[in-house]
Amino acid sequence: MMAEFVPRSIKPKSLFSKMLTGFLVVIVLLVTFNFVTSIYLKNKIHDEIVKYNELSINHTVEGYENHFRLSKNMVLGLNQNDRWITNLNILRKVKENNGYASIEDIKAELKTLYANPFLQFENVIIYFKNDAYVVEKDGTSSAQDMFGKFYRSPDYPLSFWNRQFEERIGFRVLPASRFTEKSAGIETSKGLLLPMLMKPLPYNDMYLIVMLDAQKLFQIHNISSDQHFYILDPDGHPIYTSTPDMPIEPLSAFDTTGQPVMKGHYYYFFRKGQETGFTYVSMVPTESISLQLIRLNTILISLLIVVALVSIAASVVFSRSLQTPLRKIIDSMQAWDTGEGQSKHGPIREFDLISHKVNQMMQTNKSMTQDLAHKTSLLRKYALTNKLKNIHMNLAELREMADTSMPFMILLFEIHFKEQYAELGIDQEKGTYYIREFIDSVLLRSYEESVTFQMERNLVLSLIFTADTEQGSVNQPIDYLKNMFDIEHDLYLVTMAVSPLYPASSAFTTAYEEMTQVIKQRKLLNLTQVIHGKQSIPEPYPFTVLMEEEFHTRLMSGHEEAVYEWVAKHLEQLGKRGAPVEAYWQFAKEVSLQTDKSLQKLNLHGQRGSGIVKPSFHMLSGFYSTEQFQEWFAALLQPVIQLVREHTEDQDPITRFVIDYLDAHLHEDITLDLMADKLNITPGYLSTYFKEKTGMNFSDYLNDLRIQRAKLLLDNLELKIQDVAAHVGYQNANSFIRMFKRYSGITPGEYRKKYASRLSVE
Template sequence: MPEFIPRSIKPRSLFSKMLTGFLAVIVLLVAFNFITSIYLKNKIHDEIVKYNELSITHTVEGYENHFRLSKNMVLGLNQNDRWLMNLNILRNVKQNNGYASVEDVRAELKTLYANPFLQFENIIVYFKNDAFVVEKDGTSSAQDMFGKYYYSPRYPLSFWNGKFDERVGFSVLPAAEFTEKSAGIEMHKGYLLPVLIKQQPYNDMYLIVMLDAQKLFQIHNISKDQRFYILDPEGNPIYTSASDFKIEPLSAIEASESSVLKGNYYTFYKKGQETGFTYVSMVPAEKISLQLVRLNMILIVLLVLAAMISIIASVLFSRSLHTPLRKIIESFQSSPDDDSLLKQGPIREYDLIRHTMHRMMKTNQDIAQDLAQKTSILRKYALSNRLKHIHMNLADMREMADTSMPFRIVLFDIHFKEQYAELDMDHEKGTYYIREYIDSVLLQTYQHAVTFQLERNLVLSIVFAEDSELSGIMKPIGYLKQMFDIERDLYLVTMAASSVYPASSEFTSAYEELTERLKQRRLVNETQIMEDGPWKAERFHFTVSMEEEFHTRLMSGHEKGMYDWIDKQLDQMGKKAAPVEHYSQLAREVEQQIDKSLQKLNLNGQRSGTAPPFAKLQSFYCREQFRDWLVQLLEPVIRLIQNKTEDQDPITRFVIDYLDSHLHEDITLDLMADKLNITPGYLSTYFKEKTGMNFSDYLNDIRIQRAKQLLQNVELKIQEVAANVGYQNANSFIRMFKRYSGITPGEYRKKYASPLLAE
């Protein structure tokens, strides 16, 4: 092992002088970094506190805006004359026999609690005179609502009755746990935040908005691990994120700054301008301290590492300079020398070198005449060596790719088939062999060609040459296609060549051109070459007709009808020679339409099994693969819908069968209720619970679907189609058709019943 430090270090040696200078600089730098880290630590602490202050400000603005929006949205219903008329009827519902107005009120409320941004769990309208309520699930007595369906020890029926006498138009009540007690089963409704809203001038009714308190906290709080609570102007808690910590009294909060360290927590306060609530966020002090401790540890480790590396580098650098000098001096001292002739200086090594150089200059004068005679020979010898050296450098340059030359990029997309895996062969090795073969073929034509693997199935070649030479690149590509076609039973290759680019600065543009061009790959079992020329990918979209037909066949639960639809779409895409990208987009659209259909049936969370992976779609090369994939996707969904249909009760089955066979008649909810000998309100609630749709929406939906089928017959007039599906007024039919389809019956017939378009 070579020595690390010279055997003897003298005070006047070059090594000691250089090492001392390096160490002095290292000490100054370490001291500077240490002082800077102390200063930055205090600054970072202030920034962390400031960040939490901004966080509580953001939270307060979120809550205040949400309360204001909730109030405005509910009070905005008063702008609707129909809403006010229905409320006046329901205030004395028994006297007015106004139960028919319940559905209209619920329909207006649905626009509010169905809005996902409002976080309304429910909206309850409490009428004092008949002691009943209207909410999203229907109507019930006040005793059942607050004793069974929304029960909380904190909010008994007497509490809500007492609110009729208060003169408060808007009030946010403390959050509480609500449960539903029905048939001996207790079901948790959630941690809800009641908001009481009175509409002027009514004193015998008011609205209760049930906000989901936990979702509000998740939406309006940046940090989820903080302790958070809200106090009303009197200091009573409105909401707490956890029940295991002490709540500061309002007097202590008002006397404090916006943030303060109390005990083991940094407490941040903020008062809302709209409600007057006080919002309090408690962040563990140890969380902030831990961040600073980690920062200190990182800085200390960095300082130590920097000092150690600097010292080692200084020693090595000093030694690298000292060692050659020491060897030179030892060679000088091998001949007799008189140390008395040395002039003393600050560095001993330099003194020896200066004395030796003086002797060398005197020696040069003695050989000057001898060198003059040999100048001619030496000049020829030097020129010869110089020429050889230049010649070697030029050869080295020829072996490198000149990136200033024009170039083209060729991209190879490789898809291995199942037969390749059956041979127990590794895909990585297969890609490697294909890459090597591509490289050998291109190098036969282009000297400056570089081929390498980009991804698991992508190989890229860059060819440098003159413009005239690059125009013939399709010849080796055509040869590669012939070779790849021989083994197309094992794998398929799609090739695309870029345009000619002038310099390497255009590499990115060339690669983007090829990735877009590869999207042209068609669904054929052969090697493909994507030809030159611009190409812009067009996205595949479901038309209105396709979406309606898909939904109708899927909801019917018939496998054959659904699979016939798949064959129809695949056949049309095959006739158009659609690229594989469009087939993949069709698969994704089908997945989205399945979700929409299952949501209508309230079955979205009941899908069983695992959907086939979308990643496999890009490797498909024939129609049957896409059909098998879509069948695998749809099969469990159809089975689920069939089970849903089989589970329908006799009442729902009777209504559906009756509507299907009497669709041309004037059908109403009262008519169906009379045939079943039940009340219309009960039938409406029951039908919605079983099917997931209102009776009127279901009736209009199947009428419009039947009308679309009849519109395919161009010999039927619009008036005749309307009468066949139960609309006696053509204007009502046109209006309802446009509402459910987005276009008029005439536009639908022109678009989908035309023989030219159908072809």
């Protein structure tokens, strides 16, 4: 009778009671485990915090020691450079040697040091005793100005730096100090700097000062930036302190065992550096460790309570939410039952019934799967046939339809219709459709599983599914297709790319991308081409600076024969290389680009579109002979040559004289006054007149002409930079370098290095 008053859902054998009991047992075990673990680990936490701080100081010491060693090696490593040593010897007596030119070379070498973001060099200063001056990143200055104005510090007056010449030291890290710069009565801070003094042997009249950014070093090499930290030298003097006025313990307070020391309100963690002998000390407040322990205990206890309460509540809710739908499922299953008795094999009868029904469904599913397996091939065939009705198809959909269990090959056909085909009056879309249908019919004779699609306007794709691992069997239909296409090659040209055999359709995307690259290797031939497998991509035909200058010169001459001869020469070289059509197309684009640049130099680019129409680039992809490219270049260049010739004929005698004189006397010292004197006119009038006629200032035209001529001379690797400067009218090499960088964006040396490989190819 009592059982009737117990709700059905919480009976001992019900699903709800079993699930709730299981959840509660797991919760009790987890809470007990966490509680015991927290008690056990409580005593270990203090040791772990101490260990963490010991690892932190070890990391800091290793970072500082490596940084000092690397800085020392990088600076002293300059002495391995013979050019560096030669320049130093010149600058040691700069006035006597008149060696001011060597200063730029020294600055360039120093730039590699302070420009390195990992070294944290604020500046590198070389102090020369004989002439009492320094060389640093901003140039040169007297020692008095350097240490009295630009790097002022009460700890490091000029007298201190002068005394260092008498010290017999090779390397020394000096205590950090705050440096300022005083200029025009305004004093600005340079921050806290850590000077590092290096005296390379065997010099006694010069040494180097590396200004390290002390605060950045601290931020980089310290794990906890909020701790107090300081560095002591071997004599116990502070080298650096992270915060001012911190309590500093003497070296005697630290024993040789390296164990942390507690004094007052701080734990002192310390280590001694092997490279410098410095002692690195990290101060951690004792309150910080105690607070961490208390906070951790509070968090653990709170978490245990919250997790226990939430878990119990979640167990009840989850058990109830799972019980309700399962109860309904059971009721439905019982309604479907035939009424035959079911044997109970477990403590929960609901699971027994679900198991019985699942077994029935699995048997049904198995029968259905076997039946569908026989229909899979037929369904795929119907799906592919249905897709044939759509000419342009989605590549992702095609991949989904591919049979993942069979190897496959890809045949990619690119079709280019000739002018004779247009005379027949047949639309090219229809022509591609007819060719696709013909390809499909030929391949289906040998491969029943093959399908053919039109991917683009002139691109047809065939998929051949075959279990035959030998690739030779596909050669017969390909040869047949080639012979048929050859018969009608006067109407259209077909290029076929034949892929290797791929094991499964998972590689379909990769295979298609590879074949689209292979099809681009079509040669400039008037016949059907078959390209098998992957092809090595030929080296691109370089359009060098020398080619640009030669083309510009011939174009500006206004002689058609000279320009067409240059184009024919390079088309012949492309043919000898066996270049694909795409390489010819890239060459045509470069020529068109250089044509526009040449017109811009003459301020004629705005007239390019006046009645002059560029031939289309789109037609280039279908060309199959050099003659077609020559006709295209003629259509591109003939109007331009005519425009240049008309411009040249319209030039007045004054402008013509100036341009011819500059071209012939470029190596001389030419000025606006000189040209005005030769023309017996005023410089102001000549400047205005020349700008009006050419669109450029006289000085800009002269410098641009010199730089363009210098680029040609730099192609000759046997000429020195100074020789090139003299040939184009710059008597001072530094002026030449500065002007070259202004007009070209890079120095002559960088220009020569950048284009050296291209010149060697040419």
